[in-house]
Structure formats: structure tokens, C-alpha cells
Amino acid sequence: xxxxxxxxxxxxxxxxxxxxGDSRLAKEALKESKLKNNLYVAEDGVEALNFLYKTxxxxxxxxxxxxxxxxxxxxxxxxxxxAEIKNDDNLKRIPVVILTISKAEEDILKTYNLHxxxxxxxxxxxxxxxxxxxxxxxxxxxIVKLPNGKNE
Amino acid sequence: MTSESSxxxxxxxxxxxxxxGDARLAQEALTENHVKHILYHVDDGLQALxxxxxxxxxxxxxxxxxxxxxxxxxxxxxxxxxAEIKSDESLRKIPVVILSISQSExxxxRSYELNxxxxxxxxxxxxxxxxxxxxxxxxxxxxxxxxx
Numbered sequence: 001x002x003x004x005x006x007x008x009x010x011x012x013x014x015x016x017x018x019x020x021g022d023s024r025l026a027k028e029a030l031k032e033s034k035l036k037n038n039l040y041v042a043e044d045g046v047e048a049l050n051f052l053y054k055t056x057x058x059x060x061x062x063x064x065x066x067x068x069x070x071x072x073x074x075x076x077x078x079x080x081x082x083a084e085i086k087n088d089d090n091l092k093r094i095p096v097v098i099l100t101i102s103k104a105e106e107d108i109l110k111t112y113n114l115h116x117x118x119x120x121x122x123x124x125x126x127x128x129x130x131x132x133x134x135x136x137x138x139x140x141x142x143i144v145k146l147p148n149g150k151n152e
Numbered sequence: 153m154t155s156e157s158s159x160x161x162x163x164x165x166x167x168x169x170x171x172x173g174d175a176r177l178a179q180e181a182l183t184e185n186h187v188k189h190i191l192y193h194v195d196d197g198l199q200a201l202x203x204x205x206x207x208x209x210x211x212x213x214x215x216x217x218x219x220x221x222x223x224x225x226x227x228x229x230x231x232x233x234x235a236e237i238k239s240d241e242s243l244r245k246i247p248v249v250i251l252s253i254s255q256s257e258x259x260x261x262r263s264y265e266l267n268x269x270x271x272x273x274x275x276x277x278x279x280x281x282x283x284x285x286x287x288x289x290x291x292x293x294x295x296x297x298x299x300x
Contacts, residue, residue: 086267093264105300112245112299115238115267119297132295139291143284145271147264149257 010036011141014064016048016081017041017099018073025126026068029133035141040064045076049084052091064094065146068136070122071100071107079110086115093147097136163189163293166216168200168233169251170225177278178220181285187293192216197228201236204243216246217298220288222274223252223259231262238267245299249288 013030017023023041030039040061042048048069051058067085071078078100085091095117100107101124108119120136123129140146165182169175175193182191192213194200200221203210219237223230230250237243247269252259255273263271272288275281292298 092267093261095264095270103297108297109245109299112247115244117269118247118292119299120295121297135291135295139287139295140270143272143287143291145255145260145273147261147271149260 010038011066011146012062012064013037013039014048014051014067015039015041016043016045016067016069016073016078018043018070022070022122022129025129026133029130030137032134033137033141037137037141038062044074045078045081047075048073048081049076052085063090063148065148066140067094067096068099069096069116071098071102071111079107079114082111082114082116095140095144095146097140099132099136160188163187163217163298164214165189165191166200166203166219167191167193168195168197168219168221168225168230169193170195170222174222174274174281177281178285181282182289184282185286185289187289189289189293190214195226197225197230197233200225200233201228204237204240218292219246219248220251221248221268223250223254223263231259231266234263234266234268247292247296247298249292251288 015023015026027039030037042051050056051061054061069078069082082096085096098111098116098119099122101122103121111119120132123132167175167178179191182189194203202208203213206213221230221233234248237248250263250268250271251274253274260271275284
């Protein structure tokens with residue numbers, strides 16, 4: 001029986017995060033995954049959308065299988081980025097995990113209404129932060145079936 | 153049922169599942185995991201919507217914190233239920249986990265297209281089934297912040 005081609009392709013993850021310390025930690029945590037994955041980091045909302053729309057230097061970038069999105073971003077706010085993604089026919093199916101400091105009920109409600117796939121609060125403690133990223137990786141890469149059949 | 157402290161908050165989970173064996177297994181799996189919850193179970197798509205809209209016998213049902221939704225349902229199928237939930241202003245924020253035997257790319261894509269929060273394939277093996285349920289519960293009821 002032929003091995004399933006798609007299981008050989010790494011899972012492409014776009015992390016939209018302006019704090020370099022946080023993105024470094026997330027990268028560490030995701031490296032530990034049993035599933036091969038590539039992590040791309042966009043540091044602001046405009047860069048995130050350029051990446052997703054493959055404009056300019058991003059023309060050769062892959063479409064992400066999963067987006068991890070902070071809300072408080074420079075240039076374009078994460079909430080706006082989320083709204084754009086979920087309103088775009090080509091991008092809307094990509095699961096978006098909100099990973100942000102805010103615990104505000106207003107933010108949680110607003111993002112679910114915008115069809116964020118889930119909302120996770122960023123712990124301030126570094127070990128807890130890594131633990132949370134691992135939980136996200138564990139659930140979204142190994143339990144969930146992602147659109148595009150990457151992790152069958 | 154509800155309480156001041158989030159530690160003792162009891163989550164309301166709606167399971168939409170027509171297979172009684174799977175429903176019972178789901179109940180067991182969720183109980184084993186010790187996250188305080190109340191499981192509501194309906195066995196077709198119309199009942200699911202009645203529950204959510206609090207119609208008829210469901211007039212005093214609580215708003216679920218999480219919906220576990222099978223796709224292959226009698227009367228109206230899971231995708232139709234999903235579409236209705238996700239286009240309703242007051243229901244759309246409720247996370248919906250699609251739980252289906254189907255591994256068809258078409259079913260998966262359609263679910264995400266209709267704004268399912270995630271898609272999980274139901275394992276056939278009992279132990280795996282229990283484990284997957286545990287992971288769903290841990291992620292959605294412990295890691296994730298649910299809308300109020």
C-alpha cells in the first residue's frame with residue numbers, strides 16, 4: 001500500500017506575534033511536535049495579511065494549515081486580521097487559534113462571533129506559555145483533522 | 153449548577169449523536185475525565201435545533217458551552233445543523249466540534265467552510281474513542297476560554 005503522500009508534507013503554521021520572545025518560545029514548543037511542521041512568523045497585522053494573500057515577497061509562501069493569532073498587533077489589529085481572514089472565501093477555512101494576553105469577555109465574545117476557531121489566553125509565566133503552545137499543537141496537529149488533508 | 157468560582161463551574165455540553173452506543177461511550181468518556189459538566193444528548197438534528205432555540209420540551213434547556221455534533225444524523229444532517237447554528241446571531245459564538253466517522257476531504261472542507269470550530273474523526277477503537285474525548289474535553293474546557 002502506498003504511503004499517504006499528504007502525511008509526508010509538513011504542516012504549515014503561521015504565527016502572528018509581535019513579541020519576539022513569545023515567538024521564540026512558541027517556535028521551541030512547536031519544534032517538539034511529533035508531526036513535521038514549518039513555522040512562519042508575521043510580526044504585525046499587515047505582514048500577516050500580505051503573507052496570506054501572497055503579495056510581494058510572499059508570493060512563494062505556502063497557505064498555512066493553521067494560524068495562531070495575537071490580538072494586539074502593530075499596524076493592523078488582530079481582530080481586524082481575523083475578520084478579513086474569515087470573510088475571505090479562500091482563507092476562511094483555515095483554523096485560527098487566538099493566542100493573546102487579553103482575558104476580556106468582550107474580546108472573547110467578539111472573536112468567537114468573528115468565527116475564531118478558539119481563544120486561548122497567553123500565560124505570563126514562560127513555562128506555562130510553552131505548556132499552552134504544546135496543548136495547542138497537540139490538539140490541532142494530532143487530534144483535529146485540518147482542512148487540506150495535511151494530517152491524515 | 154453555575155457557581156461564583158470558575159473551578160466549580162459546570163460546563164453544559166450538548167451532544168448531537170444518533171448512535172446510542174456512541175452516545176453512551178461519549179458519556180462515559182466525558183465522566184472519566186473529571187471535568188465538571190452536564191451532558192445533554194439529543195439524537196437528531198431537529199431536536200438539536202429545538203434544544204438550542206429552547207422550543208417545546210426544551211423550553212428550559214440551558215445554553216450549551218460546547219456542542220459535539222455528528223454529521224450523519226436523521227431528519228436533517230449535521231452540516232445543516234451547523235449552518236443554522238453558525239448563521240444565528242446568538243448561537244454562532246458557541247464552539248462546535250464536529251465528531252464524525254467520515255474522513256472524507258469533502259466533509260472536512262465543508263465543515264470548516266460552514267465555520268465549524270474543529271473537525272475530529274471518531275475513532276472506531278473504544279480506547280482511542282475515550283482518549284480522543286478526553287483530549288477534546290481537556291482542550292475545550294481547560295485550555296480554551298469559552299464565550300460567556
